Structure formats: structure tokens, C-alpha cells
Amino acid sequence: MAHADLAASTEQALGGAPRKQQLIERLTAELPADIVLHADEDLRPFECDGLSAYRQVPMIVVLPSTIAQVQTTMRICHDNDVPVVARGAGTGLSGGALPLDDGVLLSLAKFNRILDIDTDNRRATVQPGVRNLAISEAVSHLGLYYAPDPSSQIACSIGGNVAENSGGVHCLKYGLTTHNIVQIEIVTVEGERLTIGSSALDSPGFDLLALMTGSEGLLGVIVEVTVKLLAKPELARVALVAFDDVRKAGDAVAAIIQAGIVPAGLEMLDNPAIVATEEFVHAGYPKDAAAILLCEVDGTEAEVEEDIERVREVVEREGATEVRISRDDGERALFWAGRKAAFPAMGRISPDYYCMDGTIPRKALAEVLIGIGELSEEYGQRVANVFHAGDGNLHPLILYDANQEGELERTEAFGGAICRLCLEHGGSITGEHGVGVEKIDQMCVQFPSAELTQFHAVKEAFDPKGLLNPGKAVPTLHRCAEFGAMHVHNGELPHPELERL
Amino acid sequence: MAHADLAASTEQALGGAPRKQQLIERLTAELPADIVLHADEDLRPFECDGLSAYRQVPMIVVLPSTIAQVQTTMRICHDNDVPVVARGAGTGLSGGALPLDDGVLLSLAKFNRILDIDTDNRRATVQPGVRNLAISEAVSHLGLYYAPDPSSQIACSIGGNVAENSGGVHCLKYGLTTHNIVQIEIVTVEGERLTIGSSALDSPGFDLLALMTGSEGLLGVIVEVTVKLLAKPELARVALVAFDDVRKAGDAVAAIIQAGIVPAGLEMLDNPAIVATEEFVHAGYPKDAAAILLCEVDGTEAEVEEDIERVREVVEREGATEVRISRDDGERALFWAGRKAAFPAMGRISPDYYCMDGTIPRKALAEVLIGIGELSEEYGQRVANVFHAGDGNLHPLILYDANQEGELERTEAFGGAICRLCLEHGGSITGEHGVGVEKIDQMCVQFPSAELTQFHAVKEAFDPKGLLNPGKAVPTLHRCAEFGAMHVHNGELPHPELERL
CATH class of the missing domain: 3.30.43.10 (Uridine Diphospho-n-acetylenolpyruvylglucosamine Reductase, domain 2)
Incomplete structure (x- = not known):
């Protein structure tokens, strides 16, 4: 409806x-x-x-x-x-x-209690309004933590994490929310209570838990979440690596993964992001670098020492101009402080910013970053890039001023162009922030009508009247027709890979 | 219908x-x-x-x-x-x-071609009839492999793996099929072709890929699969650990995981399984042991050396009577040869065997194994246990003779009792073999009618006429009523945890 x-x-x-x-x-x-x-x-x-x-x-x-x-x-x-x-x-x-x-x-703000901590099976059962970081804090004394760590983890709630399938800096190694929860309780649109998933390895029947995760509130209301807990790694070290060329930095990301290293986090900042954050938090980032990588490895001491040296070898081979490795947890925290403050730092150099969230195959990183630079000139708007490079999950921040007539509209058009650029390189319009209202039209670009139709059929299986969060995440075919995005499927976009979309 | x-x-x-x-x-x-x-x-x-x-x-x-x-x-x-x-x-x-x-x-037997190998993104696109092992063989020269390795990997097809969400010895570290595929092509019940998933990190919209995985052919026909490839670990070593008591072996499994070690595989055989396999393949298993563990660790040389010594420390603390660590790949293969031949070995000591597939929380391992032993005496039938201990995924093999009047029926009843035992300990009726026709009645025991109703609604979203693999995996409520399994929800079973099922 x-x-x-x-x-x-x-x-x-x-x-x-x-x-x-x-x-x-x-x-x-x-x-x-x-x-x-x-x-x-x-x-x-x-x-x-x-x-x-x-x-x-x-x-x-x-x-x-x-x-x-x-x-x-x-x-x-x-x-x-x-x-x-x-x-x-x-x-x-x-x-x-x-x-x-x-x-x-x-x-669900009042659902803020941790209900159970099961150390034997490494699980915690919490109410959906519990803050992401509060889970790790509650089990820290047991040497445990909850892995997914979105930038907003100090404030965001676990229920919202499930609804959006949130990631974070460490999801390259430890997975998204969907890989870190085992069971949820939901209330259906009719008001029925339902348990989904189980504490066992693999539950028979359809995987409704994965289906609910990232469904953006369209299928049910999450009222309880059981998460996996992991043992805190013995040691973590981070390499701060500078490059004089964005392309080299992008290629180094692919080379690290290619070498079989699984970093706990692998983040990238381009020059505008480096300058803005460095002037804000003084993390020691080289302001003349074209791009920096932050590559963290964790594990036992022997693993970490071996892996961090391999990271050094790879990035030096890829043309790094500087490699600094954190000597202790204090320096490690300092290296990360810049990355974590990158979004607020933008607020100091621009009245508003618009955060995009496309994903692309890692090998396309350099090319897409260069493409975003070209679009930036075309639209006459500044962009800073700070993102989960290891996952190929971009966060271009378009800087604008909402009080200037027409700037929001131009920014949205620029954002749409970035989405299309990601799709042209075999990527996706969103990595971890969800579709919501913001990217609902872009869904028409990514998905053919057959798949959208299947989404609607699934939605109807949970919510026949369409009462749960209508107008979000999954566009109607009618809306797509109005948006005029069907042109992708008619092959009007130049890139041949789009033929398959 | x-x-x-x-x-x-x-x-x-x-x-x-x-x-x-x-x-x-x-x-x-x-x-x-x-x-x-x-x-x-x-x-x-x-x-x-x-x-x-x-x-x-x-x-x-x-x-x-x-x-x-x-x-x-x-x-x-x-x-x-x-x-x-x-x-x-x-x-x-x-x-x-x-x-x-x-x-x-x-x-789908003729769909046996490998269509594309993408080393940059570590993906292979294959037809569904391609054998599981054939994927790893095709990329072996690139230093890559496909991780999930069901025991049948030499024969089973990747399409079937997706339909059943297959696991294997290494899924403790590397995940089930659902964690190792990124995209599938399906043909719907109406004959439409649909692409599900994407090569990007996280696809927006509902997670239909996870929903299709393990759906046992009820939602669509898989005609193409894109899998993730992993770098072959530099080194792997396996510890063969003997115990004089099943309980100690079960507790050692929990202790290994508790210590923060993530073994590539952690398997257990009890005495009947040890004796049968040792007499068959002469892998050097101690025939007088109550149970043995095979604990493999993989990674770089430094990681492996450190982890295998930690495994030794933990199992010795848990009362191991013998610890042998493979010195080279030849000995490693020998240690595994027994485990891999365990099922055929049963064929030498019994005309027929019935393989169960329950999962339980790891901490309940010892208790459930003892419970199975008690049921074995009660039903007067021999059982051998050989299973994925690290995942808590049991494979009790009930030995019987189908030519003896009533033995199959008694075996099925015994199997049902094992399923209930697993459920009583917070587990599940199947870990990796699927429900199929064999465990369809047990689904009535595991799931309340509200969840079964939701399964049917999802089924209808893909297959309104109920033409895809009817009578498998998800029982009708009518069938459950006939099976009389609703008694679980009325609290007639003794264990309080069942109240929640």
C-alpha cells in the first residue's frame, strides 16, 4: 500500500x-x-x-x-x-x-538494561536501547568485548545496529553486526512476540535472523538482542603509513590483503581529511601527505610482531613515504584519535557535510577516489575522504552550506553521482549506514525490478499492511519509475558491468 | 497448500x-x-x-x-x-x-563449469554442479582455496552446499557456507532469473542471500554461485590429544576456546569411533582412549608455533593422557585420515548406521555425550560419536541393521530422543545436514507455531503455490499437530529451558 x-x-x-x-x-x-x-x-x-x-x-x-x-x-x-x-x-x-x-x-530508549552475561558461551543478552559501547564496558573485566564498533558506538544502540547491520573500523576482521549476533526477540506488526535465531551454531529453517538484520525496521520491532562476545586480543599495534599519491595508497590496501594479512582495521584518509583532523586533534598526521593509511593488527604478541613487519614490507614496496608503528597503547590511541575525530573535524571547516557510504571492490579504490576528485571539480564542491579502506567502504564527506540557496540540492546530486560511480565499479550504494530515506531513490539504480519485487514480497510476509517504517529502504516500483532510474537497466549508462544490474 | x-x-x-x-x-x-x-x-x-x-x-x-x-x-x-x-x-x-x-x-549435474576466477577480489564464480573440492583444486596454483569443507567435499556440489548451508571441519574458524559466498543467481518458481547478493561488502535491501542459504530448495533454484576464496595458510599443525574420560575431553574443548585460541578445526572421536577407524586406517589413534581430540591450528609459522604450544598447555591442564603434535604435513594428513574415514569405518562394524546432527552449546558437550551413552543403553543400540566438537556440532552414529525387523523404527526413535536431548541443553536439531524429510517432525519440537507460521509466510513470498521441494524442511502446522509435538509448548517436557522453545 x-x-x-x-x-x-x-x-x-x-x-x-x-x-x-x-x-x-x-x-x-x-x-x-x-x-x-x-x-x-x-x-x-x-x-x-x-x-x-x-x-x-x-x-x-x-x-x-x-x-x-x-x-x-x-x-x-x-x-x-x-x-x-x-x-x-x-x-x-x-x-x-x-x-x-x-x-x-x-x-526504545527505555530498553537500556543488560539482561544476561554468559561467559561460558560468550554471549550477552541485552535490551535494544543498550548503547553499543556499554556492552564492551560491561564485560571488559572478563577480558571480553563486543566486536562491531561503529564510529557512533558511544551513543548508538544495539537495536539500531541490528536494524542497520552496522559495521565499524574492525569489521574487516570481525564482521558486521550480522556476524556477531545469535538471537533476537521481536514484536511483529500485529503485536506478537517471536524468538528468531538460536544460541546454537546454525539454526534450521530459513535464516530469519540474517533477514531481520539490516532490514531497517521494515519487518518487526527488535526488543531483545543476544550478541557474541570475543576475547580481547592480547596486543594490538597500528601502522601509520603516508603516501604522496592517492593511487599508491589505494593499491597498498589491495596489496596488504593480497599478502594474506587480515588487519583488525585498515582505514584511509585523504589530504583534506588529514589536514582537517590534524588541525583539530594533533594526532601527528603528516599534513603534506596525499593520503595516509592506518593499519591495525591484533592477536598474540608473536602474531602481532610478525604481521606488523609484513605490513611494513608491503607498504614500503608500494611506495610509502613514511611508516610509523605505534610503540605502546598510548601512541596507538593517539594514531586513532585523528580518525575517530574526522567527522567532527569537518564541522570546523564547513558549516555542513554530507556523508556518503558507497562500497566498491578493493581493487577499484584508487580509480574511484580519482573519479570522486573529478566529480568534486565538476560540481564545484569540496570533498574529504575518510573511510574503511580494507572493506572498500567509502565515506566521501561532501562539504557544503545548507544556508546557501541550492547547495543541499547540488550536494545531493553530487552524492547521487558518487553512488553511480560506485555502482559502475561493481559496488553498492551503501556499506553500513543503510538506505533509509536518503538513498531510497538510489535503490532503483542498484536493483532491477525483479529483485525489488522480491523485496516487497518478503516485506508482505512480515507486514502485509505496510505499517512498519513505510517509505524507507525499499522503494516502490512506482517510485522508481518516477525517479526515472530504470534507465540503468536499459543500458544507457556507459559502463558494461552495469548491464548486469 | x-x-x-x-x-x-x-x-x-x-x-x-x-x-x-x-x-x-x-x-x-x-x-x-x-x-x-x-x-x-x-x-x-x-x-x-x-x-x-x-x-x-x-x-x-x-x-x-x-x-x-x-x-x-x-x-x-x-x-x-x-x-x-x-x-x-x-x-x-x-x-x-x-x-x-x-x-x-x-x-543440476551438467552445471559443472567454473565460470570465472577473480584473483584481485578473491572470488570464483561457478555453476552449482561444480564439486566443492574442485573449486579449491582450480585455484590451488594461485595459493588460494575455498574454505568450507564438508566430509563429502570430493563429491558434493556447491549448489547443494548453498541449499544446505554446509559446514565442515574448518567452519569453526572460517564459517559456514553462508559466510563464504557473496552472490548467487537463481531461477524462481515462475522461471524468472534473479541475482541475489553482490560482490560488495554489504548489499542494501533485505539479506535474501542469507535467506536463500540453507533454505533447502524451498525458495528457488540456484544456477550460479560466487564464492569467496582465501589464501592458503602458510602452515598448519594438528595436535592429537587422548583422554581417559569423555567428560575431560568435552571440558578441554571448552577450555581451548575459553583460552582465546581459534583452532582451524577441533574434532572429537569417542572410544567406539576410535576403535573402528583405527582398525580401518591405522592412523595411530590410541585404541584404549575414552576420547581423542584433533585440534588443528593454522596461520604463519610464528602463529602456529605459539598456538599449538598453548593448545598443549591447556589440554595437559585438563588432564590429557597423551599429546602428539604433527611434525610435518605427512603426519598431519595421517592424523586426519582416521577422522575422514570415520563414517566409512562404521560400515565395517555395522550393516547400517544412522547419522544424527544435533548442535549444543560447547559447555554442555560432556553432559550430552554422557546422556547419549545412557540412551544407548536404554534403546539397546550401539552409538559411535565423531564430530565437530569446537562448534558443538554432534554426529552420533547409531549402528543398526535395517534387515532386522523393527530396527529402523527403533533407531529413528533413538534419534528423536537425541534431538530432544540436544534441545533440552539449548541446542538445535541439526547443525549442517539440514532438515530434509528426515528431521521435519523434529522441527515441530524446536519451533513454536508462531515461528513456523513466519517460515510459511516467507515461503509464500517466493513460492505461493508451494511447488518447490514440498514436504521438506518446514512442517505444516497440521503435520506438527499430527506428530503431537505441540506438547513441548505446553510444558510437558521436564527441562525448564524448553519453556522458551
């Missing part, structure tokens, strides 16, 4: 009366009145998530603290055909938790 | 005439006549897969060699409501590729 139709049917289901008022009455009849927010000043704080360029005040916010309250909310909304957007910490960067003006924003 | 209803509707769709003859005519009108087999002597070889206790001659066999022929076959069967069972090498152990007497057996 298209969203416009849905609004009409909501109107109808609630009998044509002022539907907001009626829904408030139905919700407060079964839920504590203080968890149902509806005054404008209470709703305003929820108008956007981490993608602040898009704002929408929700009709109503519900703040449950028990699974039963989530079930009640879902049942009432389902019975009344009211759409629901679930939200964790609201740090998402693609507008996946943007509210709807005729919908309920279901905040 | 239940399978009985389906047969009736097939009859109807084909107009009540001898439907086999009519379907042959429709197929041969569009396909080469020599790929449509229908004579009894041609059909007979297809009557079973690796689970030979179940046999059924198919109505017709189609042996396509092009994707277009698969599409044609699917379209004709779909138009005529004829069920289709796809099969790769037919080595599956749960009857997942058992034919139907009113259905088409679609053999």
Missing part, C-alpha cells in the same frame, strides 16, 4: 474523527498516560535522527519500557492502520528513523 | 489425462528430448540422495545444461502445478533432494 493510501485508510479506520486525538485515547486506555507523548513541545525532540537534513515531527511518540507495552502499541496501531517507526538512539545517518506526520514514533 | 492437495490440483491442471504423459509432451515440446528422462530404468538412479533409507522414484527427471532450460522447466511446471525438487550431487544426508512420485527431479 502506498503511503498516501495508508494515510487515507488511517483516517477511515479511525472513523474520520480527528485521528490523532482518537489514537491518543486508544493508546492511553491501555498504556500509562506518561509514555504517550503528543504535545508539540514533547514531539519536537524526535523530529530527526542523525540525518538532520530531513525533519518531520511525528503524530505521537510512545516510550514503552516493557515488551508488553510494545505489543500493546503495535496491536493498537495495527488495528487502526497507523504506521510505526521504531527508533533506538536515533544516531542513524540515512534517516531510517525519520518519523511520519501520521504515524507513531516508537522509542 | 498441503502436498496431497497439490497432487489433486496437478491432476486437474493437466486436464485429468495421464498427467505424466502430458507433462512429458509439454517439456519435450520446448526442451531437447534427451534431457527429459521418463523411462523407469532412467528414473531409478535418482530414487534417493545420501539418505538411502528413504527412496522414491520421481515422475520425470530433467537434466538441463543451460539457465534458459532451467527457466523453461520451471515455467512449464509452474503453469501445470507440478512440484519440482532440485538436486546437485545428491550427497545430502537428510533426504532434502528426495524425489516426489508426482514431481519433476531437476538435476
Whole structure:
């Protein structure tokens, strides 16, 4: 059901009366009145998530603290055909938790308890609103940690991580969220509670756990998550490697992997990113370098010593102009401090920035970076690149000023061109930030209608009325036709690899 | 649609005439006549897969060699409501590729070409009938290999591996099939071709690739697979560790993992398995040991030397009576020879054996092995255990004689009791062999009806008529009610953990 139709049917289901008022009455009849927010000043704080360029005040916010309250909310909304957007910490960067003006924003913020830590099986069971970093903090004294570490890990919630299949600096070695969770509890759109996955190695039946992971709130509401815990590595060291040429840096990334080394993290910053971060945090980055790599290896002492020397050999062969290896954990933290502050550093040199999230095969790194540079000149907008090089997961940051007439639009067009560039090189429009509202039109470029149709069929298997987070992640074929993106499949784009898309 | 209803509707769709003859005519009108087999002597070889206790001659066999022929076959069967069972090498152990007497057996045996090897991105694209081991053989000269290595890897096909989400000795470190593939091409039940997944790190939209993996042929026909390739480790060494007590061996497995070692393989054999294999292949296993572990570590020389010594320390602390470490690749192969021949070795001491496939949390290993021993006495049947201890993936082999009246039935009952034992310890009824026909009733024990209902909804999103491999993997609620397994949810089973199932 298209969203416009849905609004009409909501109107109808609630009998044509002022539907907001009626829904408030139905919700407060079964839920504590203080968890149902509806005054404008209470709703305003929820108008956007981490993608602040898009704002929408929700009709109503519900703040449950028990699974039963989530079930009640879902049942009432389902019975009344009211759409629901679930939200964790609201740090998402693609507008996946943007509210709807005729919908309920279901905040899981109060679900912030760690329920169980099972050291024997190395699992932790937590509520979805628990912050990513809080899990590692809670098990640190046991020598354990939770591996996926998105940049926002101090703030983002594990439920949101599951919904977006979040990655992070260390996912090259330790995998995405989907590789680090074993079981979730969800509440369905009808308000039923369902356990998905199991604590065993491989659960029979369809892999609904992987299906739910990264489904951006379209299939169910996550109310509990059981994650894997890993033993903290004995030692980690990071090499800070400088290059005088972006192409050499890109090739060095491929060469490190080619050598059979599996770095715990392998990040890259180009010159604009180096300069901005160095002036902000003084991590000691060489401001004249065209690009730097941060390559971390971890494991036992013997492994780390051997691997870091192999990294040095490879990057020197690839033309590195400087290689510095962290001597202790303090220096290691300093080397990373620049990378971690790279996004805020942009805020010092530009009023706004727009973070893209394409992925490409590693071998195409150098070529795509050069292509982004060319697009930057074409669109007349500055770009800084700071990204997960080992995964081929780019984060071009387009610098702009939202207060300048037309700049946001030009930035979005530039972003679209970067997406197409990634696709032309056999990549994808998003690596870890999700599709949300931001990249929904780009989905039309990446996927042929047969696959989109299959996505809709799966969506219908969980949410026949289309009430869960409508308008996000998966575009309707109608929308794609309007966007005019079908041209990719008709071969109008030059690159032959696109024939297969 | 239940399978009985389906047969009736097939009859109807084909107009009540001898439907086999009519379907042959429709197929041969569009396909080469020599790929449509229908004579009894041609059909007979297809009557079973690796689970030979179940046999059924198919109505017709189609042996396509092009994707277009698969599409044609699917379209004709779909138009005529004829069920289709796809099969790769037919080595599956749960009857997942058992034919139907009113259905088409679609053999992918001719899809045996390696289409592309991409060393830059470490990918190989192959047809589904390519044997698992053939992939590693084809890239061996490049220093690469494909990691998942089921025991049947010399014979089993990669398409079947995807359908069953196969594991193997090395999946503890390198993951299951689902972790080692990036893209598949499928033909839908309607005969449409669809690309699922991408060569990028993380594809947006729902994770249909993970959903298809392990779906046992219920969602589509796999016609192309792109796998990840890994660099062959520089060195591998294996420790052969003996114990005088099964409990100590089980605890040592947990202790190795607890110590933060990630073995490339960690296998266990109990005394009956040791004796049978040693008398067969003379690998040097100590026949008086209650259990042995084979613990392999791989990596660079420094890593391996360090890890294998840590393994020695841990197992000695856990009470090992003997530790032998392979001195070279020859001795390593010898240590593994026994494990690899364990299944055939059973054929020498028993006319038949029934291989179970439960998984349990590692910490429960010792307790479950002791429980299986008690069940063995209760049922009066011998059991040998040879299994992936590191994953908690048991393979109890129940020894029996199918020619003895009632022995198969007693064996199946014993197998059911082992499944329940695994579930009682928080495990699963199958680790890597799939559900197929063999464990379909046990699915009723593992899953509550809400989750089974969700499985059916997903199935319907891909195959609304229920024509793909009906009667396998996911039981109907009706079937579960008949099996009487709903009692689990009513709390009649003693173990409190079952309350949650």
C-alpha cells in the first residue's frame, strides 16, 4: 500500500474523527498516560535522527519500557492502520528513523538494561536501547568485548545496529553486526512476540535472523538482542603509513590483503581529511601527505610482531613515504584519535557535510577516489575522504552550506553521482549506514525490478499492511519509475558491468 | 497448500489425462528430448540422495545444461502445478533432494563449469554442479582455496552446499557456507532469473542471500554461485590429544576456546569411533582412549608455533593422557585420515548406521555425550560419536541393521530422543545436514507455531503455490499437530529451558 493510501485508510479506520486525538485515547486506555507523548513541545525532540537534513515531527511518540507495552502499541496501531517507526538512539545517518506526520514514533530508549552475561558461551543478552559501547564496558573485566564498533558506538544502540547491520573500523576482521549476533526477540506488526535465531551454531529453517538484520525496521520491532562476545586480543599495534599519491595508497590496501594479512582495521584518509583532523586533534598526521593509511593488527604478541613487519614490507614496496608503528597503547590511541575525530573535524571547516557510504571492490579504490576528485571539480564542491579502506567502504564527506540557496540540492546530486560511480565499479550504494530515506531513490539504480519485487514480497510476509517504517529502504516500483532510474537497466549508462544490474 | 492437495490440483491442471504423459509432451515440446528422462530404468538412479533409507522414484527427471532450460522447466511446471525438487550431487544426508512420485527431479549435474576466477577480489564464480573440492583444486596454483569443507567435499556440489548451508571441519574458524559466498543467481518458481547478493561488502535491501542459504530448495533454484576464496595458510599443525574420560575431553574443548585460541578445526572421536577407524586406517589413534581430540591450528609459522604450544598447555591442564603434535604435513594428513574415514569405518562394524546432527552449546558437550551413552543403553543400540566438537556440532552414529525387523523404527526413535536431548541443553536439531524429510517432525519440537507460521509466510513470498521441494524442511502446522509435538509448548517436557522453545 502506498503511503498516501495508508494515510487515507488511517483516517477511515479511525472513523474520520480527528485521528490523532482518537489514537491518543486508544493508546492511553491501555498504556500509562506518561509514555504517550503528543504535545508539540514533547514531539519536537524526535523530529530527526542523525540525518538532520530531513525533519518531520511525528503524530505521537510512545516510550514503552516493557515488551508488553510494545505489543500493546503495535496491536493498537495495527488495528487502526497507523504506521510505526521504531527508533533506538536515533544516531542513524540515512534517516531510517525519520518519523511520519501520521504515524507513531516508537522509542526504545527505555530498553537500556543488560539482561544476561554468559561467559561460558560468550554471549550477552541485552535490551535494544543498550548503547553499543556499554556492552564492551560491561564485560571488559572478563577480558571480553563486543566486536562491531561503529564510529557512533558511544551513543548508538544495539537495536539500531541490528536494524542497520552496522559495521565499524574492525569489521574487516570481525564482521558486521550480522556476524556477531545469535538471537533476537521481536514484536511483529500485529503485536506478537517471536524468538528468531538460536544460541546454537546454525539454526534450521530459513535464516530469519540474517533477514531481520539490516532490514531497517521494515519487518518487526527488535526488543531483545543476544550478541557474541570475543576475547580481547592480547596486543594490538597500528601502522601509520603516508603516501604522496592517492593511487599508491589505494593499491597498498589491495596489496596488504593480497599478502594474506587480515588487519583488525585498515582505514584511509585523504589530504583534506588529514589536514582537517590534524588541525583539530594533533594526532601527528603528516599534513603534506596525499593520503595516509592506518593499519591495525591484533592477536598474540608473536602474531602481532610478525604481521606488523609484513605490513611494513608491503607498504614500503608500494611506495610509502613514511611508516610509523605505534610503540605502546598510548601512541596507538593517539594514531586513532585523528580518525575517530574526522567527522567532527569537518564541522570546523564547513558549516555542513554530507556523508556518503558507497562500497566498491578493493581493487577499484584508487580509480574511484580519482573519479570522486573529478566529480568534486565538476560540481564545484569540496570533498574529504575518510573511510574503511580494507572493506572498500567509502565515506566521501561532501562539504557544503545548507544556508546557501541550492547547495543541499547540488550536494545531493553530487552524492547521487558518487553512488553511480560506485555502482559502475561493481559496488553498492551503501556499506553500513543503510538506505533509509536518503538513498531510497538510489535503490532503483542498484536493483532491477525483479529483485525489488522480491523485496516487497518478503516485506508482505512480515507486514502485509505496510505499517512498519513505510517509505524507507525499499522503494516502490512506482517510485522508481518516477525517479526515472530504470534507465540503468536499459543500458544507457556507459559502463558494461552495469548491464548486469 | 498441503502436498496431497497439490497432487489433486496437478491432476486437474493437466486436464485429468495421464498427467505424466502430458507433462512429458509439454517439456519435450520446448526442451531437447534427451534431457527429459521418463523411462523407469532412467528414473531409478535418482530414487534417493545420501539418505538411502528413504527412496522414491520421481515422475520425470530433467537434466538441463543451460539457465534458459532451467527457466523453461520451471515455467512449464509452474503453469501445470507440478512440484519440482532440485538436486546437485545428491550427497545430502537428510533426504532434502528426495524425489516426489508426482514431481519433476531437476538435476543440476551438467552445471559443472567454473565460470570465472577473480584473483584481485578473491572470488570464483561457478555453476552449482561444480564439486566443492574442485573449486579449491582450480585455484590451488594461485595459493588460494575455498574454505568450507564438508566430509563429502570430493563429491558434493556447491549448489547443494548453498541449499544446505554446509559446514565442515574448518567452519569453526572460517564459517559456514553462508559466510563464504557473496552472490548467487537463481531461477524462481515462475522461471524468472534473479541475482541475489553482490560482490560488495554489504548489499542494501533485505539479506535474501542469507535467506536463500540453507533454505533447502524451498525458495528457488540456484544456477550460479560466487564464492569467496582465501589464501592458503602458510602452515598448519594438528595436535592429537587422548583422554581417559569423555567428560575431560568435552571440558578441554571448552577450555581451548575459553583460552582465546581459534583452532582451524577441533574434532572429537569417542572410544567406539576410535576403535573402528583405527582398525580401518591405522592412523595411530590410541585404541584404549575414552576420547581423542584433533585440534588443528593454522596461520604463519610464528602463529602456529605459539598456538599449538598453548593448545598443549591447556589440554595437559585438563588432564590429557597423551599429546602428539604433527611434525610435518605427512603426519598431519595421517592424523586426519582416521577422522575422514570415520563414517566409512562404521560400515565395517555395522550393516547400517544412522547419522544424527544435533548442535549444543560447547559447555554442555560432556553432559550430552554422557546422556547419549545412557540412551544407548536404554534403546539397546550401539552409538559411535565423531564430530565437530569446537562448534558443538554432534554426529552420533547409531549402528543398526535395517534387515532386522523393527530396527529402523527403533533407531529413528533413538534419534528423536537425541534431538530432544540436544534441545533440552539449548541446542538445535541439526547443525549442517539440514532438515530434509528426515528431521521435519523434529522441527515441530524446536519451533513454536508462531515461528513456523513466519517460515510459511516467507515461503509464500517466493513460492505461493508451494511447488518447490514440498514436504521438506518446514512442517505444516497440521503435520506438527499430527506428530503431537505441540506438547513441548505446553510444558510437558521436564527441562525448564524448553519453556522458551
